Each structure stands twice: as C-alpha cells, then as structure tokens.
Amino acid sequence: MHWKTRGAIGALALTLAACSQTPTGRSQLTLFSDEELDRMGEQSFAQYQQQLPTVGGQTADYVQCVAQSVTQAASSGENWEVKIFKDDSANAFALPGGYIGVNTGLLKVAENQDQLATVLGHEVAHVLAQHANERVSTQAATQTGLSVLQSAAGLDSQGGQQLMGLLGMGAEYGIIKPFSRTQESEADVLGLELMAQAGFDPRASINLWQNMSANSQGQPPVWMSTHPSDGQRIEGLQAQMDQALAAYQQARANGRTPNCQRPS
Template sequence: MVLAGALLSAGFSCARNPITGRRQLSLVSEGQVQGMALTEYQKFLTSNPVAAPSDPNTIMVKRVGQRIADAIGRYYSAHGSPDALKGYSWEFNLVVSKEVNAWCMPGGKVVVYTGLLPLTQNETALAIVLGHEITHAVAGHGRERMSEQLLAQGIQVAGDVALGSDPTTVGIFDQVYAPTAQVGVLLPYSRKFEYEADHYGLIFAAMAGYDPREAIPFWKRMASMGGEKPPVLLSDHPADADRIAKLEALMPEALTYYHPGQ
C-alpha cells in the first residue's frame, strides 16, 4: 500500500551512485521503475508509428544504441559495478515523428524520433545524443527525481506493488518518464543531472568508438535552430554557451577513452 504523510528524516533512503559517487535520494527501487517503464514503453510502441526494421535509419539507431550499451556494460564492469545494470534488456526503436527528441527509460528502453536525424546528420552525433540520454537512465536521474516528488508530497512507498497500483504514484511516474510528458516543464532535470549526462555520455560514446568531439558541432546545430519554442531535447538543458564550454573542458578526459579502429 501507499501511505500518505510526512516522511521523517530518519526514514530518508539514500544510495551512493556506483559511478558518479554522488549520494542520491532513493525512495523507489530500480526494479519498481523498470517494471512500470516496460509497460509504458510497450504502450507507446503500439500507439506510435515505428519505422520498419529494414529502414536504414532504424538499422543505424539499433547499431549505435547497441554499441553504446556494450560500452556501458564494459565501463561498469571495469569499475566493479556490473550489477548496477541488473534488469536491463536493451531495446532501440526509431519512431516516425517530426519531434526533435530521443529518450531512454529505465531498463534500457530507447526511442529515437526521425525528427532528430536531420540535426544529428551523422552516426557519431547520434551516438552523442544516445550516450547522453542513456546516461540519464543508468545514472538513476529519473528515479531520483521521482523520489524527490514523492518526498515533497509526503508519500511513503511500502513494497514493490504499491508504486504501480496507486494513482498518485503512477501520476508522478508519468510526469517523470512518460513519453507524452512535456520533459522539462513539470519536472525539469537539474543542471547537476545534465552535467553528469554530458560527462558520462561523452565517455560512453568514446568507448563505443565514436569521436566525442562531434558533441561540439552537434550542440551548436541544436542551438542554432532558434524559434520561440526550443526542441524538447533542449527545453531542460543548460544555456548553450555554458554547455559547450563544459563539453570542451570534458573533452580531454573523453578522448582518453576513444580508440578508433579497435
């Protein structure tokens, strides 16, 4: 059941992220959100036009995604945390939509929109985007954000069944994870989360054999889109100049992981 009421500070649950080393509020388990994410992902795929498996862009998305996933597995194993990806069963799909976006749900459920591809322009830039979005999932950013909302509303989750059966907690999940949610409006990612996603996303892309330096021209292309309403992918992100400066500062480290041809 889900019990409403203020949570005592003694009951706060925090966990240390095995890669970033940062302590994160963790009121819900990875297994809980993975189960709900799978249901939401399957629902999304049945109600949206998925590009054909034979489409060259679909093949590219699956190839890039799997290379990033393999790199993440190697990175976590090398850092003594192979169990951090427990329950992950990777899926990569290309959805026909003008929306400039991509996302990854807990458990490795990934979607790229065709509207993003004119901006990525090449496979390497797509790897930069997927590295960033997948990092949000594996680093538990959505789960941390959901925990913050549960705490703010004085909701205590009791047991794995509660999260998926209570309307309030399901609503919070939808705000954080649902593909139809306006990312960055209800519960925007913090700059801390974005920096982590940029940081480790570059590393994962580099380990997958993609030149991390492609991040700079890609984000410059995104910034140059202009218009009154930015793409969803940009709506919750740091200011363009600040992001590019930080990416440039991260580049020397990322390049140590880049070994083309291996």
C-alpha cells in the first residue's frame, strides 16, 4: 500500500476516533485531551491577567457569588477561578481548566444577578460542551493537517509548538476567540438551562440580550462578531423558555435561591 494511502487511512481513523457528542447530541471533532485543553486555558488566563488589571472588593464578591451558583449547578467537578478585569467592553469568558473572566463593562449591561447569570451560564456551557476543543481541533485539522497532530506527542514537542502557534498563544489571549454560530446557539440553550438549574430567573435572559443590543448601538461588539443576531438569539431563548422555567421552579423548590448583592 502506498505510504500516502496509509497516511490518509491513518488520518481518517484518527479523525473518527476523535469524534464525540455535545450535551445536545451534536457530533463534534475533539482531537485534544482534557489535560491539553486545561493547559491551554491556564496559559490563556495567565496572559489575560498580564494585560488587564483586576478588580476586588464588593464587585468581586458579587461576581464570585453568581459564578459559584452557576458552576455548582454545572456539577463539573471544577474548582473555578474567577477574576474581574477592569475593561469597559461588555465581555466575559470561561476557559477549560476552570477559569472565568468578567469585564467591568459587562456589569453596566447586566443589571442584576439573573442577567449576569445568563452570560456566565452561556460561557460555562461553552466549556462543558467542549467547544474550545472542537474549535481548535477543526482549525488544526484544516490548517496544519492531521500529520501534525499525529506527531505532537505533547505541547512541548515540536509538533506541539506548531499547534500552540496555530492557536495564537501569546496573541489574542490564546483560545479566547469567537465561537461559531452553531456553538453560540448551543451555548445559549445549555446556558439557559444551567442558569435556571442554579435558581436564576431564565426570563432575565431576554432582558440581558435586549440590553446588549441597545449597548452595541446597532453594531455587535468584537467578541460577538460571529454570534447570532440579538433577534435570533432572543427567539431561540424564547423557544426554550417553558423548559427553563420548569427547571427554575424546581431549583427554587429545592432551596436554590441565590441572593448575590450587586454593589450600588
């Protein structure tokens, strides 16, 4: 058998072996181990902290309260580290390895704990659904070929260094980059359920995205450049609202009643 044919079969076998499913049942390509993604998340979070100052005090306590309620509902087993960054952009992110970042600009748009939980539930859902792994796996398979993945014994190897360069480590905070519209819509559905299970009112998600639309003045922020439009997003949330409200009512009945105090 020609070596190119053998290589193609090997690459195909690797791809098939690396297929998994998201919590919604959608097939995805995940070529990296949890340990590799956690390491990428750790490095990206460290780079972000080098770029922006952090905020403490009552603001940090408030965000930590909301984030803890959401992550406990996720039952992911992660001990999540939460940081608030002094930045006017209405942004937040969650990274593999258990890292959450919230910009102070988001707190001007998310007017209460339920609206903030909408965003954090969405971002944590990205992690739980392995969207970062899917994105970098697809990018790596497309741009560098599976031969690079096969040669990458670890992130410190030559192949691993190629992957780290591809992922933009040292620029754009590594894997903190836009997800696809499919992934965004999926995170909306999963995040809505997650915030409801944490005891936050899912109806606040509609208000949050209305605020986002007003704040963007007709132009989506850079971090939302590949996201569904606000109108499409709201329609998708409304379609899931009955199920989310049932989860919310069950959570409240079970004693999940978060009371995170927003600083005045």
